Amino acid sequence: MLERVPHFIEGEQVFEGPTFPAYDPATGAEIRRVHEADAAVVDRAVRAARRAAPAWAALPVAERARWMRRLADRIEERFDDLVAVEIADTGKPLEQTRTLDIPRGAANFRSFAEIAAQRPAEAFHLPGVLSYTIRRPLGVVAVIVPWNLPFLLMTWKLGPALVAGNTVVVKPSENTPGSAALFGEICAEVGLPPGVVNIVHGYGRTGQLLVEHRGVDGVTFTGSTRTGSTIMKSVADRVKPISFELGGKNAGLVFADADLDRAVAGSVRSVFTNGGQVCLCTERLYVERPVFEEFAARLAQRAAEVTPQPMISAQHREKVLSYYRLARKEGAKVLTGGDALPGPGYFVEPTVVTGLPEDSRFNTEEIFGPVCHIAPFDTEEEALELANSSEYGLAATLWTTNLDRAHRVAQRLEAGLVWVNTWYLRDLRTPFGGVKLSGIGREGGTQSLDFYSEPTTITMELT
Ligand code: NAD
Ligand code: 6OD
Numbered sequence: 001m002l003e004r005v006p007h008f009i010e011g012e013q014v015f016e017g018p019t020f021p022a023y024d025p026a027t028g029a030e031i032r033r034v035h036e037a038d039a040a041v042v043d044r045a046v047r048a049a050r051r052a053a054p055a056w057a058a059l060p061v062a063e064r065a066r067w068m069r070r071l072a073d074r075i076e077e078r079f080d081d082l083v084a085v086e087i088a089d090t091g092k093p094l095e096q097t098r099t100l101d102i103p104r105g106a107a108n109f110r111s112f113a114e115i116a117a118q119r120p121a122e123a124f125h126l127p128g129v130l131s132y133t134i135r136r137p138l139g140v141v142a143v144i145v146p147w148n149l150p151f152l153l154m155t156w157k158l159g160p161a162l163v164a165g166n167t168v169v170v171k172p173s174e175n176t177p178g179s180a181a182l183f184g185e186i187c188a189e190v191g192l193p194p195g196v197v198n199i200v201h202g203y204g205r206t207g208q209l210l211v212e213h214r215g216v217d218g219v220t221f222t223g224s225t226r227t228g229s230t231i232m233k234s235v236a237d238r239v240k241p242i243s244f245e246l247g248g249k250n251a252g253l254v255f256a257d258a259d260l261d262r263a264v265a266g267s268v269r270s271v272f273t274n275g276g277q278v279c280l281c282t283e284r285l286y287v288e289r290p291v292f293e294e295f296a297a298r299l300a301q302r303a304a305e306v307t308p309q310p311m312i313s314a315q316h317r318e319k320v321l322s323y324y325r326l327a328r329k330e331g332a333k334v335l336t337g338g339d340a341l342p343g344p345g346y347f348v349e350p351t352v353v354t355g356l357p358e359d360s361r362f363n364t365e366e367i368f369g370p371v372c373h374i375a376p377f378d379t380e381e382e383a384l385e386l387a388n389s390s391e392y393g394l395a396a397t398l399w400t401t402n403l404d405r406a407h408r409v410a411q412r413l414e415a416g417l418v419w420v421n422t423w424y425l426r427d428l429r430t431p432f433g434g435v436k437l438s439g440i441g442r443e444g445g446t447q448s449l450d451f452y453s454e455p456t457t458i459t460m461e462l463t
Pocket of ligand 1: 144145146147148149153171172173174202203204205206207208209211222223224225226227228230231244245246247248278279366368394433434438439
């Protein structure tokens with residue numbers, strides 16, 4: 001009998017609605033039946049969140065911060081269960097899940113608890129005038145999460161939303177419901193007041209019902225640019241606050257003065273981590289001509305040694321393979337990979353190609369697989385032009401040992417995040433998000449707390 005995944009509403013598991021299958025991408029086997037929320041179930045979850053909102057918002061921030069630490073403690077106690085469920089849903093390597101995905105879940109609650117509890121209020125003086133600002137939670141926040149880092153990204157939003165005094169309804173990805181369902185259990189185990197966290201499962205249509213619900217006061221979304229655009233239209237009439245972390249087509253720049261060992265190893269990480277299924281992954285590499293041949297050969301050799309990781313679904317695997325076919329059709333030189341890998345499971349070869357025009361679909365559209373295009377450049381100016389030519393602007397990576405150049409180039413890259421001689425190194429206090437088609441707003445540190453609350457300025461005349 002397959003495990004059935006329930007919704008989590010007002011502190012209770014809710015086994016309602018038809019079920020749909022969830023698969024282990026490493027084997028292709030069906031592993032769960034997931035209940036799909038219709039309008040009635042979504043409505044029930046939103047109403048539960050609304051009922052819980054006043055009491056939760058009225059708690060002192062230090063008390064909500066204590067709840068966040070209890071959640072973090074319980075995540076650590078149930079570490080092995082979370083690791084197992086996340087691996088089953090995503091096919092991630094054990095090491096990555098143990099060192100990144102699940103520990104970040106606990107860290108997300110601890111960090112935002114600390115930042116919120118220590119945040120000072122603002123006051124402004126003029127002669128005879130005192131103004132001060134209070135911040136109030138939005139109310140009920142819809143939290144829409146993708147499948148690539150399910151637990152990490154859900155908790156990245158829940159930590160600040162909850163500590164800021166909001167109650168939430170989460171809609172995990174239909175592909176990866178497991179860790180969210182387990183998190184519902186964790187909320188119940190620590191005794192979190194019922195209704196503060198609610199979780200409904202389903203496809204995009206469930207997400208749509210949720211963001212459109214009149215009882216939802218704000219939407220935080222991480223996912224594709226196309227879905228972000230749909231959500232933006234859906235909430236336009238109600239002018240709901242939105243925070244969007246969307247897609248990318250991230251560039252990596254390798255200068256001839258780079259430490260090549262470090263640049264090759266770092267680029268292998270930035271292209272192939274999680275099978276390229278991280279929004280921050282590099283899909284366009286530009287290398288200064290004197291080191292281009294050597295860098296390309298070394299990258300291709302290392303790529304061929306990478307342990308393949310499954311694509312999240314048969315459909316996503318087909319999408320990635322369609323870009324491999326497109327590259328060949330458009331005359332790319334394939335340096336390594338370029339094909340499917342036999343099943344079971346949804347595997348493709350880690351792939352490096354070169355020789356395609358900058359305006360090709362391969363070089364402009366987000367592929368979200370273990371693949372990059374590599375091209376030479378001759379000047380710093382050209383490198384910047386190439387990197388900035390994308391409609392996206394999430395992350396960029398820069399490899400150089402020249403300190404002046406590092407700052408000069410980093411400051412001109414059109415991206416919300418720039419890494420120099422490293423990749424995906426995170427300080428949770430820093431603003432995180434993208435420019436252009438890669439998003440609206442920033443999460444991280446006080447920026448998250450700002451999104452999840454509204455300021456009211458109170459001004460008094462002093463006589
Ligand atoms: P997706 O946009 O297909 O789905 C994301 C979530 O939105 C899922 O839970 C889905 O069910 C839901 N959804 C779909 N249609 C909806 C609608 N109309 N209304 C409300 N919800 C809806 O994205 P995905 O395929 O799950 O994730 C991959 C994408 O996410 C990639 O483009 C990647 O770059 C992006 N991403 C961005 C970041 C970032 O921080 N910028 C992080 C992770 C992933
Ligand atoms: O690490 C994070 O905080 C974060 N938001 C990562 C997003 C990765 C996208 O796939």
